Amino acid sequence: MNVVEIKIEGDKAVVKNPEMLKGRGQTVPYDPRFPNTNQTRNCYQNYLDFFRCQKVKGEDYEPCSWYKFAYNELCPPGWTAKWDEQRENGVFPGRI
Template identity: 75%
Template sequence: MSEKIEFKTVPYDPRFPNQNQTRNCYQNYLDYHRCQKVKGQDYEPCQWFKWAYQELCPKTWHEKWDEQRDNGIFAGRI
């Protein structure tokens, strides 16, 4: 017997109605780090934003943003 495989992706967000989801990706990245800053590292609901940006963004983008944050040169407001 074959198992049913469930695929899950980020739900529709009316703030980003276009096919290009770059802004959605970036906003979820910012929201994740803002959530952690306000609520702390262990606050579980923040993980949803992390999952969302990891689904939407190419890995190289958020790796680059992480490096920029570490170096204090990230352009976004967190």
């Protein structure tokens, strides 16, 4: 199958085959949790989910890379740089 599959687990969307996204030049697929045009919350949620995934599963857990792909596609680079700096300084407002 040549389609990216997403499975909803609780309140999270999980890509069942993230390898389909590599090298295809695709953007993040539709996420029903964020139906509006403004994707700010989607950006932030994927940023949080990436670091939560790494915290729970470890930094070498490959499926976590989906969240990194998603937030890199959705978030302006200035936001992620600011959030990275806040995490390093221990003042990031989100729960990771």
